[in-house]
Amino acid sequence: MSEANANEPRESVIKKSEELIDWSRRNFLKFGGAAAAGLTVGGLGIAGYQLGHSDKAYIGASDYTGNEQFFDRTPFEVDIAPGFKPVSKVERPHWINFFIDRLSVVGTIAAQGKWNPGMGLNAMPGPVGDYYRKRPENYKILLKILETLPKQAKIYQEKKDARYAIADAYVWSSMSTMYPDLDEIWGEMTVPQNPVTSPDSTPDKWDFRFIRRKQPLEFKSPKHASDLLKTVAHKFGATLVGICKFDPTFTFTNYMRGIKDEWSDGPGINPGLKYRKGREVWGTEVPSHWKSMIVYGVPMHWDPLLSAQGYSTSYDAYSRAASIATKLERFIQELGYPSRPQNPPTNYECVMPPYGALAGLGEIGRMGLLITPELGANIRLAGVITDIEFEYDKPIDFGVIRFCKKCKICADHCPAGALPKSDEPDTQLRGFKKWEVEGEKCFLQWASGSLRMPHGCRVCVGVCPYTRKNTWLHTISRAADSRDPTGIISSGLLAMQKGFFHVPDAQDFKSDWDGGKEAVYHNPPKWLRTEEYFKVNKDWTYYGND
C-alpha cells in the first residue's frame, strides 16, 4: 500500500470501495443483460436446431413401452367417430370396392388367358367386368396402368438404378419379411423368406389352430384384458394401440382368406395363399367368435417417408406391423382364445382405418387415411380379431376433419389428382359422407414412380401438416388446436403452413419420364443417397427442402 493510501482516512477508502462495487454492479446491469440476451439467442438457436434435428423427435422409432402414445384422448372422446354418423342405409364394402383386389383379379384373369386389354371392356369377365362397365372412365385409367407397369420397370433398369439403388433395395428387403408367401410377388421372387402366415382354411379352424387349453384363462375383468393386451402389443413394437368392439360394418362381404376361389390359381398363376380369398365363394357371414378388434399402428420410417415418392416405402412399417400381428395372434391363442390377424399389405378381411377411428386412435382425414395425434397420417394399421371381452376405447374427435375442410394441402399437392378438393365430404359412401380417393388415379401414380415396381406414393402422407416430428413446436400447436372450438388457431396455423413451408408443386413430384422433376418434400437422408456410398455417376439434382 502506498504512503498516500496508507494515510487516507478509513471512511474514504470504504466509500471508494463501495462506489467501485456500485459502479461494477451498475455496469453489470447495464451491459450484462445485453450479453445474456446474445447468449440466449445463440444458445436457443443451437438448442432449437438440435431438437429439430434429433432422431428422438421421431415418434415410433425406438420405444416399446407405450410412452409414445402420449396424447391424452379422454377429453376428446365421443360416442360416434367423426364422419361415421350414417346419412343413409349403411352397407358393408364388397371386395370389388378395394382397388388392389380389383387389380389383382384383372392380373389373374389375364394370366389365366380369360381376358386381355385387346379384347376390350365388354369381354372382361366376372365382377371386375361388371364394375368397370359401370365406370368406363376408371377402365381407361386401368388400361393406362397396364401400359405403364412394364414401362416403369424398363426405365428403372435403364436410367434410375444409379440414383435409387439403396431405396429400391430397402423396399425389397422390407417386403421380404412381409408377405406370407413370396413364391410369386411381381413374378420375381422364388424363395419364401417370411414366417408370417396367411389363412389356408376357414376361420372356425384357422383362428383356433394354436389353442392348446381346454378352457381359456379367465381374465379378472375386461379392464385387465385391455391392459394386458395393450401392454403386450406395445412390447411387440406397436406404437399406438386401441381396442374396439368388432363392428362388421367395415368388413368385406363375399370375401374370406383361406378359401379358394376362381381367381386363386389356374394356368399362369403360381399357387399361393395370398390368392385364396374366397371371393364370391364366401357370403356375408361373420364368424361368431369375431367379437373384439385390437387395432394398432406403427409409423413408416420418417426420413424416407418425407422423401416421397421416390425414396419412400410403406413396407418397413408393413413388415413390422405384420410381425406384430403374428406374435399377437399367437399370444392370444396361447391364452386359450381364438385370434385372427388383419395386417398389411393385403392380409385383411377388414378395412382398417374405420377400426382405427372406432378404437380412438385418430380420425379419418381427407386422404382417406387415419390421422392420429402422435403420428399424424404416418401410421400403418393392423389388428387382431378375437373373442376376448375388453374394456373398449371410445372414438375421439380432436379436430382433424374440421382442419381437413380448410387445409386441402394433400389434395393440392397430390401428383395423381386423386384426392377430392371439396370443402365438405361430398361422397355418400356406403351410408356415410366421405371424401373419396380415386383408386385408379392413385395407383397410376404408383405405377409412374421412380422405383422399379409400383410401391406406393405417400406424398399426401408426407405433406400433411399433422405428419410432423414430435418437437415442442408441433406438439403445442396440435394440443392447442385440438382444444380450440373457434377454429382461430387452426386458421392461423394453416396460414403459416401455407405461407412458410415450401412444398413442391403436384406436377413436380412426378418422375422425369412422366413430365415431373422427381421432387421430394424433404431431400433424402444421406443413407438413401447412392452417391454417398457407391461409385456412381451422379447426374441428377434434388428438388426438396434441406
Next chain:
Amino acid sequence: MYPNGTVVYMLFWMAIGIFQICIYNSINYWTKRYNPNSKWWQVALLYCCVLSFFIVVFAGFTLKGEYEGNAGWYMIGSFGVMHVIAGAALVKLFVLKNTKKKYA
C-alpha cells in the same frame, strides 16, 4: 449430444434461466434510469416481449433442424421483425416517455 444429453441438458437450461434473470434486471435498470416512475408491469411487459422474441428464434431454428429451412427463416423473418417493432413501441411508450419532458 448437446443439448439432448442428460447433465449438459440440465446445465444448459439452468444457464438460460440465469441469463433471463440478468436480462430482466438489465431491463429494469435501463427502464428506471430513463423513467424513474416506471411501473413493475411495464418492465415485465418489456421482458415478455424479449422472451417472446427468444421463443421465435427457438422455433425458427427448431424448424431449420427439421429440414424446414424455408419455414424457419420465414418464421424468424416475419415474427422476429414484428417483435422488434413491438419492442421499439414499448420502449417508446414506457421507457422514453418522460425523456422529452425531462430534457425540454
